[in-house]
Amino acid sequence: MHRPPTAEAQVAAELADIRPALVPRYAAELPGARAAVLTRLWRALAHEPLPWVTRRVAGSEGLELRLADGRALRGPLADPYATDAYVSAVRLDGVPYDDPARLMTGLAVPHATGFAAELAHSTASLALSRAGQPDHSAEWPERDWEWEQRVVDGHPFHPNCRSRPGFSVAEQLAYGPEHRPVVRLGTVPVDASESLLTGDWPEELRDGTRLLIPVHPWQAAHVLKVPCENGPAAHPLMSLRTLALPGGPHVKTALSTRLTSSVRDISRYSVAASATLSAFAEELAARTDGLLHVTRTLGAITADSSDLAAVLRESPQMYAAPGEQVLPVASLAATDLPGSPERLAALTRLALTVGLRLLELGVALEAHGQNLLVVLSASGTPVRLIYRDLADIRISPARLTRHGITPPPLTGRLVTDDETALRRKLFGSLMAGSLAGTAGSAASLRSALDTAVRDLPAGPDLTALRESPVPAKALTLMRLSRDIPGDQWTTLPNPLH
Template structure:
């Protein structure tokens, strides 16, 4: 028996009836799968995150039982912290089955749970909409460009319960702007007097006009946030999986736009700090890659501009394709898309990729930089036969830089201060391990068993204290649900996942 639709599920169905009625049956058929996908991610969070209202966990041969403050009992299957496929179709709260994440969280009656339940409701409905618009794989031509691969990533974040959250977007706007629906988006331009604009790097002449800076603006931002700004005609672009970053249809630099709404965990505006530091961080990163024997490329930030507001800013970034030799048959795939790349399904390929990613990123960490190497920021250059050759990293806005480690290796310390700079070992390791290990590599493997196999076969890694910590202790991951349930707590919160290399 199918549960009755939730408020957000009904709202999306009504929106489809108005703007795309042909998708209605596919959307209805996708709801059960979307509920299971979000419920699986939620169960992972409940099983492993330090949520204060979970006072006990009992693991038995048939599943896991959580004892909740107040005496309630929540039961489900044995959790796999690295699984990407849905394996939870229902959870039992005091014996009563729940199949919809929003209704389960509402029934838990935890602090801030009402808002989180509404977020999960919207996410489930948006995920079903995303899946409803997905063409059958057999009917699609093979992707030729990186942006085409990115738009194949339909389900969003592999582990976040808010994996496909689109708050503030109507059904028509999701269909018009979300990458999984494969639209072409017309970016607008806002003219800002040069003296009123913060610009770093080389802002192109094509985006200047008679003493003014032309800032590319996402149409959603123009309609909902910049209502009183003068927006001119711009250019067509393909949205990448980040939604607010787009590849111009005519080629050239990728454009990261401000989008003042919350997607998964964060509001996607562009801080003034990011604009101020963009050129210095990019130049520093280019120098760092010289120590890596060509195994890592970091896309350059070409220019950045802000009207001294996080709501009106843009960053122009080198496209990752410039680091692949197309004439020789090389291509670039974002790691998040590897699940759809047939060679990556073999254990041998995953081990080879893990060896490349770990050896490079651990070396960069030892030199003094923790990359946020999750499946969206990290890309892999493939040979004509599909072998992983080298890495490309993009978006330097949230890396961490250690002056002490840089100095130890005789590397210049960039002229930076603020949140990017830290010598705290725990912060540096969490940044890398929580993105690369418990994010990109775990999701590529798709299960704890597959992840353990890939790590075990990866072979020798750099002999550093960071490697020792990776191999011998639990692995950090962002406590994404705890963060959503802790609205007054700034910054990231963390959980620990079992290390698949450690038996028991």
């Protein structure tokens, strides 16, 4: 029986046609990519509440997972905060597996087939991403988007760290930020009376009574399937669908495909709330004594479709003084800068100070390494934070009112007074996300936290941070629970214990 080519072989074949010089490097990167994705998958198997894992036993020889069907899965002890690819193989009933897609197929649990295909694509795309990397200079990049393009491996803990379904190899090379392309956006004209616009829309994106919506070329070709007029050239940032216009704002485009866990469209709800949310966040950031800036949303538009929408935001570079650098926290782990333990401790203190202060006031930031940016002094010391993309923060009217702050006139998913939901949003993104990804191990994170929490003001949120397990999104469980919408959660050992 003829079997279709594997994802790895398919990428190799496409690469041989369009960039044959990269084929040897791609092949050389495949073992490391498999180990990187397998390490992320093993973390999930060890720590997420998967219904078919009935027991976990840790011992001197590693970790054993007992499965509901009686089989045993064995591998190394799983550091939930490790980012190095330390898992090269695991054994399922004595049979070694070094390929995460093969392992998921062998587990044969519900929805395993679809998830295995995603893992195979993630592995092949990760090897492709690594294959085209130059040797980075020890010098700092000259432009802010160059920092973002240093993040090659994607999400530090998601097995789908580089899954880009629907993207050919040519499209990954043309649009992936780690490949450092210049992307020519398209524009689709819409009648102003038939669209929803909040904020201001620049003159260069107007044509008489029509408004020009920036469109990602992948979206134009695969989803909208309409001709687009030539728009501005831009540099893709970490999220791939958000791009930096040279000397101008950042533009967030709709990209209706599933990257890691989510489809990256732009809802009407987000567009409608954007101006109110931006003004509110700017007001709240003023209460942090200059430790936090929030990039303003300049304008947002939708043609009454989540597939045809865009958001214009300030560039974070606006908040850097001469000699300072602004970079996403995720870029720190990909950059060789001196004084890393001290920098991590300073960043941890700064991020917890700001995050807990805003949480006490009534706002939980989704402070993962992509949304949270740090301003470094000329010597590399973290001095301020910048936050961008307000689409998934959480706002507590009760907490705001308690502090004499008028809640913004918003409804829907952004608004909750649930203490668990608020703490999950901040701690899950900050502790189990940006800080863990920067630290790279439980030991490094513990050291940074030990230093940082001593000086933080007491309060119930700090007590929860100190004493409770760390919430984290159950990313693999979510991909294996296709019939359950929304986020699902697990807890990780608290490094402070």
